[in-house]
Amino acid sequence: MTVLAVDIGGTKFAAAAVAPDGEMLARAEVPLRGPESAGRTLSEVVRRITERVAPGRLDGIGIGSAGPLDPRRGTVSPVNIPAWRDFPLVDALGETLPGRPVRLAGDAQCMALGEWWRGLTDGDPAARSRAMLGMVVSTGVGGGFVLDGVPYVGPTGNAGHIGHITVDPGGDPCPCGGVGCVETVASGPGMVRWAAANGWTGADARALAADARVGHPTAVRAFRRAAGALATAVLTASALFDLDHVVIGGGVAAAGPILFDPLRQAIERDAGLGFLRRLRVDPTSLGRDAGLFGAAALVLLQDSL
């Protein structure tokens, strides 16, 4: 069984054909050009796969999508794609490959499942996490849990919203309606907003990371502040889920040691209870492919999920 994996992001769509052993037979990526182009972009990215892997060889479709989404109804409403509100993505892709199973989960949930399946412990099932959190720290902050090898998506499919837990009750209001959410502090825009309010004059999170790497004090503090919020979030999730492994990807996480060093220090400092101290925290080992592997795994591993 080879699977069509589709990753619906806020700024680009990606797709791949993935074999049961995890080999990626074909891969394509198409940027979204304007808010009305989502339908065309979806057709285009799928066509680039089926040009190279005949549709007759594709036995299922796995989809990871930016949220919110409703896996029961198969619909998605990605925040950055206003043209898609309750868009029937499962039906739309099902028409492309009629009769095949189609499965849908959140993008961060797929990232977590991809890391669990093909990530750091690839090839050694015994070394795999029993309770894992995958996080995407980027323009937003998302998460997904894999418990004993099964993605935990919750009754409505919305489990893993770690970007919207409060880590600073006296903090900024969040567009979600909450206050002091992780996303207000540790997302790229959240970090840039704080740095700008403290006198930094750069353009974006990438520039902030570059400045932090050469020791710009405000930029360094912005990353330490984000790392502190992420540490609280990671320890919170660990206390509730008894996690053994956290894998973090996304643009902000790609900044590397300027984020991970203070993050690990904060976790080391604040992890009190004994069972929290076994937690490993790693950057993604699959980069942007984690979500595609996870989308494929939704179908490929479904008998064991």
Added chain:
Amino acid sequence: MTVLAVDIGGTKFAAAAVAPDGEMLARAEVPLRGPESAGRTLSEVVRRITERVAPGRLDGIGIGSAGPLDPRRGTVSPVNIPAWRDFPLVDALGETLPGRPVRLAGDAQCMALGEWWRGLTDGDPAARSRAMLGMVVSTGVGGGFVLDGVPYVGPTGNAGHIGHITVDPGGDPCPCGGVGCVETVASGPGMVRWAAANGWTGADARALAADARVGHPTAVRAFRRAAGALATAVLTASALFDLDHVVIGGGVAAAGPILFDPLRQAIERDAGLGFLRRLRVDPTSLGRDAGLFGAAALVLLQDSL
């Protein structure tokens, strides 16, 4: 199959014989008299059940215990029972009824499972929660999750430690090693400590609740502050687990509307994301029996767990 259910608390032990339909055939409770008496108290509370329900009729043993505990090894180390450190409770009770299955989980995990099985939706499996949190708010704050009818205990058995998630990063240090944990704010001793520091002169949490009920401003604020911390904790768990129901028991929760009114108001105010807004929050409907029902359910429902 009738089960011996045992509830190991910090100040008393309880036991019951529970039939498969949930009927409690016998129930006993024995207070702990001094730190060295745990072994005698255990024998005594079990004897009071086996006097009334013949040991030959008891086909299994379910145990809920104050933590920390290690369900894999069957050992417990309750904070308030210093004489028991890595005490082999599963073996000790297994010798009482040789050859029967013995299962062990945390006290709050059993409280949650008991509420799921025999609580508000008793008799109507269709109305049961798909993702439930049970909390015990008392001298400490504990929790347990039941996901699709299965207790989620995590790889080391420690899932559900909601009392030790940080809700106030600038708050008091917690004996666990963390900072601003729910327990520092919302436990009975935490509330009393704060009220005393703000001029209140009563004796304990019970007196604080009595004063809050008659409108003593500092007592009212202490309950509002605890409710705020619990609201943050409940919303955090809901964002991560996609919860539909939270049930709260324990001595502090027994204070009633002076806690639940501000708690529900804070949740209503801060629940931004759509899926959080379906959450129901209720006081326990089983009182102190929830833990015994849950301990029994560990064995009675084990085929479906």
